[in-house]
Amino acid sequence: MPAQVPKRLRGRPKQTDNDISIQQTIIYTASTLFKEFGYETVTLQQIGKKCGVSKPTIYYHFASKADLFQAAMTTMLQNVKKITSRMLEEAEHLQDGLIQLAEARLANPHGQIETMMREAEPLLEETHIHAIRDAEHQIHEVLAAHFKLAMEQQMFREEDPLFLAEAFSTLMLMGNREHDMKKFESHHVLAEKIVHVFLNGVTLS
Amino acid sequence: MPAQVPKRLRGRPKQTDNDISIQQTIIYTASTLFKEFGYETVTLQQIGKKCGVSKPTIYYHFASKADLFQAAMTTMLQNVKKITSRMLEEAEHLQDGLIQLAEARLANPHGQIETMMREAEPLLEETHIHAIRDAEHQIHEVLAAHFKLAMEQQMFREEDPLFLAEAFSTLMLMGNREHDMKKFESHHVLAEKIVHVFLNGVTLS
CATH class of the missing domain: 1.10.10.60 (Homeodomain-like)
Structure with missing residues (x-):
């Protein structure tokens, strides 16, 4: 055609x-x-x-601007999900996969999506909001599945894997702080630092 | 008058x-x-x-709406700074102070401030943006001072204390996810979980 x-x-x-x-x-x-x-x-x-x-x-x-917005947002989120799956599956160790993933996500801050959503939400219908939130949730599901496996393999302590997925995702918002990021050498260094906190915490062991 | x-x-x-x-x-x-x-x-x-x-x-x-906005934002941020100082100073152990602080901040999500800033920034002058970002930075300075002390006391491993302050602050954004928060029993339980990840990580020790 x-x-x-x-x-x-x-x-x-x-x-x-x-x-x-x-x-x-x-x-x-x-x-x-x-x-x-x-x-x-x-x-x-x-x-x-x-x-x-x-x-x-x-x-x-x-059919409408709201429909197009939904398509735009879910497409972006599906891409993040694909990258998450691929990086975690291809990495030899979960830690390496998380660092790679963090580096990719810090370079492409997700916070913009959150800001867009907050602004758009009052103008959208429940079905649009639900579809977008669901696409976001699916990213967390992928992370959570890998975290659950790490618990079964006695690598991670027992904790709600979905909570850990959300905590990890939230840490990725450090990529939004462009005004602060100048301090860190690169997204790679920042990714390593964040994953280190996530895996080992800050307490001296 | x-x-x-x-x-x-x-x-x-x-x-x-x-x-x-x-x-x-x-x-x-x-x-x-x-x-x-x-x-x-x-x-x-x-x-x-x-x-x-x-x-x-x-x-x-x-003098202008932008000036009033600056005053509104810095006042809010100064309050967060005051609460941060008070809670960390009054707590017997840093962990307790962090949990209390997390509970307070999760109940009053900071993410709104970030969203407001992103929307307002193109309409503000450099001086307004700078004053607001500086008020935010001061919250991190308070946190960083306590983290530095914890390093000197061999409680925390050596790390850039300002980076840790920003990581901790970023985790507080989990309070914005109202649509997900229903899962967690209360802000207190969520605060404990987050502080646990921050202090000890997720790896089984």
Whole structure:
């Protein structure tokens, strides 16, 4: 199907590859704009203009700005989930996987997502909020599964693995503190320091 | 001096007790409104209406909305600093002080301040941002001083105490996750769990 889409399409035909790539372009552009200017300010027109598609084309793929926002947020979160899975599965030791993951997440601070959500929440419906929170929760589930395994292997003490996943994720917000981060040499050094606190605490053993 | 203030006051006379209490009322009201609606949305008129003072009275105390915002934010942060000092100084053991402090901060999530700052920053001048960030930094300095002492007493391992202060503060953001917090019995239980991770890590010793 060509990029030009009939203006008022009622029934949606089966999506072609081209449709999917347009959809991904819209999602990517929307993510970038929402991150920079926040949910409320960004218009569908602005998104369309930036990625070179018409507003009707956006409406062909997304019923509303809120739907597009949901798609943008869940896509970002699914990417974080994929990276989390891959890094923890490929690492020889959990510690190495956590450091790699921390380095990646500190470089791409998640706090922006939290800020966007707080701003957008009053303007979204319950279903949008739920879908986004669920995508976030799935990242924690991946972490929690690895932490649970570490407990079974007597590497971690017994604790609610989901609580530990949330504690680890929260520590990743240190990446938002750009004004403070100048002090630390690099994301890698900061990642090592944070994972060290998470694994061993600060008490002298 | 009565609450009614001349409309165009040029020189500011020495502040009376009444002036100070009006100023505090304005700051308190502004904090509440900024927290609820964000910096951009809230008007000085709205703040004045809510605390029963005229817009000129607000201008008698604060040169601009940005100045009032700065006063509101630094006042909140100075309170957190005071609580931090008091709790850590009065506690018999650092661990108890940290749990008490965590409990207080989880109940009053700091994340709102971060969200407000991100929204307001593009609309503020460098001096405002600097004053607010400095008030925040002072909380970390208090924490860092106690952590440094713990290192000198061989309780904590050697680490940049300011980094540890920021890690501890970041963990307090778990209080923002109201949607997840239902799982944990109370702020006290959550505070204990977080301080346990911070002090001892998750590795089985």
